[in-house]
Amino acid sequence: MGGAPRGATESVEAVVIARQDHGEADRVVRWLCAERGRGAGIARGARRANSRFGAALEPTQHVRLLLRRRGGGLDVIEDAELLDPHTRTRDDLDRLALAAHATELIAGLAREEQPEPRLFGLLQTALLLIDASSAAPGDAMRLGLEAKALTFAGLLAPLDRCARCGEAAELGRAWAVHPHTGAAGHPGCVGSDGECTGAFALALEGARRRPLRETLDLPAPEGPHWVLCGVIEAHIGRALRARSMLAPTPIVQPTAAIR
Numbered sequence: 001m002g003g004a005p006r007g008a009t010e011s012v013e014a015v016v017i018a019r020q021d022h023g024e025a026d027r028v029v030r031w032l033c034a035e036r037g038r039g040a041g042i043a044r045g046a047r048r049a050n051s052r053f054g055a056a057l058e059p060t061q062h063v064r065l066l067l068r069r070r071g072g073g074l075d076v077i078e079d080a081e082l083l084d085p086h087t088r089t090r091d092d093l094d095r096l097a098l099a100a101h102a103t104e105l106i107a108g109l110a111r112e113e114q115p116e117p118r119l120f121g122l123l124q125t126a127l128l129l130i131d132a133s134s135a136a137p138g139d140a141m142r143l144g145l146e147a148k149a150l151t152f153a154g155l156l157a158p159l160d161r162c163a164r165c166g167e168a169a170e171l172g173r174a175w176a177v178h179p180h181t182g183a184a185g186h187p188g189c190v191g192s193d194g195e196c197t198g199a200f201a202l203a204l205e206g207a208r209r210r211p212l213r214e215t216l217d218l219p220a221p222e223g224p225h226w227v228l229c230g231v232i233e234a235h236i237g238r239a240l241r242a243r244s245m246l247a248p249t250p251i252v253q254p255t256a257a258i259r
């Protein structure tokens, strides 16, 4: 995959990230796939009532796309097949909000036209777990997902070791995670207020290292639950929209200085 010449068709397994109306009846659709990271294409006639695309091109859907590559412009989506309908997610606002958040944050961290097998695999796993678990997963799973996504994007240093002095975090001792860089350590070392204890860092580090499925039953650790979300927002330079459906009030305010 990946090297299809201009004009050739290519079959790609993808997750739909977003869509927007285009022209009279078309849609521009954005997706994430393993082979080429983020991509975009046009789905002709997708807004017509009897469109052959049906509901396949909705955000968070796991699909197989038949693409016609066009050098320099948008690909053309010739066909789209729903691979997994995620029916429980469609019927449950809590699951849907978390699925939207997972899709948005992972897509935000993925690159365009670059292979992103780890981020794509993480998103696939997250969407499967959100749909298959007995109830909508809670904050421990979300934090584990955010930590893994940042790790796969190469953006998160260990949280349980001070970024400055190298000492390990201790359970009851004050600890800080910088809300924009994710640098962790003693408050005096990393120049941030002690907003949590070492227990939070150790719990997050544990969630990052274990399979996502094993975070489903973990209790949410005490601490700044949205700090990693803030690090992601700082990196991509904008607020994550689906987060407002998960948190009634934002806990970390993105600042104008974010870049």
Ligand SMILES: [Zn+2]
Residues within 6 Å of the ligand: 162, 163, 164, 165, 166, 167, 185, 186, 189
């Ligand atoms: Zn230190």
